[in-house]
Amino acid sequence: MELEDQEKIIETIQAKFEGEILRTEMLYDFLTITLKQEKIIEVITHLYHHPDTKFQYLTTLFAVHYPDQNQIGMVYQLHNLVTNLRIRLKIYLPIENPTVPTLTGLFAAANWMERETYDFFGVLFEGHPNLKRILNVEDMIIFPLRKEYPLEDQVREDKNDLMFGR
């Protein structure tokens, strides 16, 4: 991913969204742009339609929980199949009410990706057609992939300290 491709992408974003970009860095051959939280969907739609960039393939969309800064990071990875360029957009949401507008209007693939992110992290996607848990049991109250919840199954009683000789 040569320099001028990066410049071009950053300019297309700067042109329309002045102060949006917080940081851009090259992480192992992947251009990562960290943006403010508010206008993420407009930026993606802009990159989707703009003739220079045309990122029309959503590779993946997921969240990361940062307990120390008590934030939830959202990562969008886009891919332009024609010019074979990939970029990664990151935003950080406060953990109290992590809400972000939905992307299902632009990409039909985002439907289940967002449901899975809601299921794991509790990120609320405004305007999502049917935001329900997809992988876990419907009546589960906790968001399991947050760091404060244990991995093990709490019902199990035989894997206690006695078994490990503690």
Add this chain to the structure above:
Amino acid sequence: MEVKQPATDQFYQPREKQYTYLNLGPTHPATHGIFQNVLKMDGEIIVEATPTIGYIHRAFEKLAERRPFYQITPITDRMNYCSAPINNFGWHMTVEKLLGVEIPKRVQYLRVIIMELARITDHLVCNAVIGVDTGALTGFVYMFQQRELVYEIYEEICGARLTSNIGRIGGFEREWSPKTWEKIHRFLKEFPLVLKEFEDLLNRNRIFMDRTIGCGGITAERALNYSFSGVNLRAAGVDYDVRVAKPYSSYEDFEFVIPVGKNGDVYDRFMVRQEEMWQSLSIIRQAIEKMPEGPFHAKVPDFYLPPKEEVYNNMEALIYHFKIVMGETDIPKGEVYHCVEGGNGELGFYLISDGGRTPFRLHMRRPCFIYYQAYPEMIKGSMLSDAILTMSSMNVIAGELDA
């Protein structure tokens, strides 16, 4: 003159249309996996399908945050268990990219051979299952026999048949035994005959073509919008293949053709998978011819158990041995995404490590999970038997669907 309605009319009030609800549920023999669809049907035609998945959700991503790096390999090969080695090597390459390790050419070629063998077994099972769903049961029994030969090759290399846990971060555990090469050559000699026979059985078969052409199709635009990847996208007409778009493990040294379909229906997917099996066979032959000499493992001491005699008489090897076994090897901080062309599509690993001994966050881009969303749209208006055929042609593996 007002026409008097016949007396019976008041009995016949037009009632709103009633539909039957059929449960293509988790324990259904035709679903070849554990996902459930409530089908709203009008007679035989499917009006609407609401899928429910998550019946074997095993929390891979949470589990990966608790295990040291080389212990995550056994999780990855339980994701797409029809082609387990591709997941393993995809994971190993992600960690190697994070560490910045330079992999010797010989290891890359050995990995290409194993990945192509795994791709053959994945496509082989899927095409045989398409045969079963259209009624050609014998094809499945013969094709599955070939899968046993590939199981034996895996056993020679890594001891396990299905969930292979093959290789290490940086290469292979030991050099391949001559028996392995003998079995690979035997497979290369026997498999093309059976594949040719299977092809003649189904390719130009009148019944098969009538059943599969035009059934469960999807256009290229909708496929791209649903982020399809792999065989289902190529069958729809888009020639996107990670091995060519972003070559890894020296795939650029081999010439192979990417088969591309036209209208993305079951027949195109079947033909793309058949052609890809022939291409994989030719890649394996090229890899065997051009196999370079060299070590079977990169210089990554803190991930590769040193040989026993070194452990006994040299302190450093002993420390490495101890740290590996106790899982205390730390990984530098970093955030990396690496994708591999799996059996079903672009299989990506997004690894965030905070310098500890276990990953801070590991997200797996699972192609099955992403393209199975389009299933209700693909079967709307088709018959029930076509819906089952579409599901088996998409090769949805439940392990990868709900990781």
Add this chain to the structure above:
Amino acid sequence: MEEINPLNQYIPIGLMFIVAVGFVATTMLVTHLLGPKRNTQIKLQAFESGIPSIGNARIPFNIKYFLIAILFVLFDVEVIFMYPWAVNFEELGTTGFIEMVLFISTLLIGYFYIKKKGALTWED
């Protein structure tokens, strides 16, 4: 050579009938007596791949399914009449042949009537 009772040519058929019915009766009886029974409420429910069934099955379905079934029965009975004719084809000679052609043609008219009325069209 005493008189052979004409009825006893039916003995083998009777025996075969008894054996058939006997086999069915004994298996039903033995399994009923030997097999343990546990009729619980859940066991009597409909099995829909493990999920409690949704909606009810008694709704009006499309008429074409019923039409196809009845027409099949009709033409199947016609074929049954052809068997005895086909077996002793020579003895019946031309008269038998003409009678059968008449029989088949009357049903053929019925077939064309159905074709015209479109009872056999499947994709509406």
Add this chain to the structure above:
Amino acid sequence: MEATTASGIKLGTKPEGVEGPGFFATSLEKVVGMARKNSIWPLPFATSCCGIEFMATMGAHYDLARFGSERLSFSPRQADLLMVMGTIAKKMGPVLRQVYEQMAEPRWVLSVGACASSGGIFDTYSVLQGIDRIIPVDVYVPGCPPRPEQIIDGVMKIQKLVETESLRRRDSDEYKALLNKYGIA
């Protein structure tokens, strides 16, 4: 100890099976047991990787049909043996329980693989840690996934159980207590 009648005649030791069920050449139980043993209809409750290994077991190389269970029955109505293969998540628990309850007596359960027997390597919040928490299991097959020979060994152990089971075990009260422990009617 020699049994003696009132008039002092010593009775010889009785041959095995002269009273009770053994009066004929063999007992009815043995005949029924042998018949059931070689005609088990398995219900392959295959969820994940063990299911693919079961396909290899049914394939031509390791052929489970040699043991009389050629015909798989996917509906619990005609199934004798419930082969639970693969991980059972908590979302799948009620489904497994309903399938087990709708199976006709006499029924046996074979739990194939570490995930079905004890949750295996997936000790996570969403996996049922062993199916014996919700249904009684007869034979456990270790392995992840077990080799086809191990699955066949499990089926042979089930056949031994089927052969030696008495006809009245399903009505005996210790079997009823076992079912009540699981809350099965």
